[in-house]
Amino acid sequence: MWANYHTHSNFCDGRGTPDEILNSAKHKHVLSIGLSSHAPLPFPKPWCMKADQLEDYFLTISHLNKSESGIEIACGLEVDYVPDQIGPADLQSRLDYTIGSIHFVDALPDGTPWEVDGAAETFQQGFNSIFRKNARSAISRYFELTREMIARSTPDIVGHLDKIKIQNKNNSLFQESESWYRAEVRQTLRQIREAECVLEVNTRGLYQKKTVDPYPSPWVLAQAHELGLPVTLSSDAHHPDQLTCEFTETAAILYEIGFRHLMVWYTGRWQLVSFNPHGIQFSELSR
Numbered sequence: 001m002w003a004n005y006h007t008h009s010n011f012c013d014g015r016g017t018p019d020e021i022l023n024s025a026k027h028k029h030v031l032s033i034g035l036s037s038h039a040p041l042p043f044p045k046p047w048c049m050k051a052d053q054l055e056d057y058f059l060t061i062s063h064l065n066k067s068e069s070g071i072e073i074a075c076g077l078e079v080d081y082v083p084d085q086i087g088p089a090d091l092q093s094r095l096d097y098t099i100g101s102i103h104f105v106d107a108l109p110d111g112t113p114w115e116v117d118g119a120a121e122t123f124q125q126g127f128n129s130i131f132r133k134n135a136r137s138a139i140s141r142y143f144e145l146t147r148e149m150i151a152r153s154t155p156d157i158v159g160h161l162d163k164i165k166i167q168n169k170n171n172s173l174f175q176e177s178e179s180w181y182r183a184e185v186r187q188t189l190r191q192i193r194e195a196e197c198v199l200e201v202n203t204r205g206l207y208q209k210k211t212v213d214p215y216p217s218p219w220v221l222a223q224a225h226e227l228g229l230p231v232t233l234s235s236d237a238h239h240p241d242q243l244t245c246e247f248t249e250t251a252a253i254l255y256e257i258g259f260r261h262l263m264v265w266y267t268g269r270w271q272l273v274s275f276n277p278h279g280i281q282f283s284e285l286s287r
């Protein structure tokens with residue numbers, strides 16, 4: 001039995017309706033699920049929800065919640081942080097939870113926010129023009145913005161903490177062992193603890209074969225464990241079939257590090273529940 005709070009549907013760039021996601025959850029023994037489409041952005045992007053779909057999104061999830069599926073359903077959004085434009089706190093009041101994610105770092109010369117986890121070509125554009133090919137500056141800025149988001153527009157869950165490494169194939173930009181990189185990560189983890197956010201462990205890079213480690217990497221998770229950060233396990237699914245991809249493998253990594261609990265949405269609130277590589281012990285919970 002599993003839980004997953006990072007799922008995209010046809011309200012944004014995911015395939016499948018929320019209803020189809022719920023059906024898949026039943027088949028895959030996902031007993032608690034959160035829907036987390038990309039929140040509308042104040043500038044055009046093909047992968048986020050349109051602002052006029054938001055009401056329908058809330059309504060659809062509230063209908064699902066009344067369907068007595070036997071599955072806990074939380075209404076969330078994955079919200080970008082773009083300074084002075086949007087942040088997770090802007091949408092918090094109407095949601096069960098927010099995932100705060102950094103997909104943009106500063107802006108290209110034409111003013112377009114620079115998307116850092118998309119096409120390699122787009123990455124190169126900003127890397128060359130904003131950061132003059134200085135990997136340390138670009139990556140440090142990514143983590144600095146993550147910390148700024150946590151401080152100024154605090155999310156419930158910090159999404160894919162080190163997703164920037166998707167651009168670091170074969171360590172072409174940096175080594176994760178470099179002291180400046182470790183310091184950025186450490187500082188960001190401390191800020192997560194201070195703000196009492198949950199750290200997301202995200203398997204999407206793994207099953208898409210874009211990274212060799214989950215987000216964040218195991219050594220980062222070991223530090224998070226030392227700091228006592230609560231974690232969720234999620235797949236960032238963009239298709240109903242992806243609800244539990246790489247969960248057993250990643251739960252094993254967490255277990256090996258020493259984690260014994262995952263944050264689970266149950267009876268309308270977050271609770272820490274035991275897990276092992278085979279799943280979450282929902283039987284511990286009482287209504």
Ligand SMILES: [Zn+2]
Pocket residue numbers: 078101103159160
């Ligand atoms: Zn994301």
Ligand SMILES: [Zn+2]
Pocket residue numbers: 006008078236
């Ligand atoms: Zn996502």
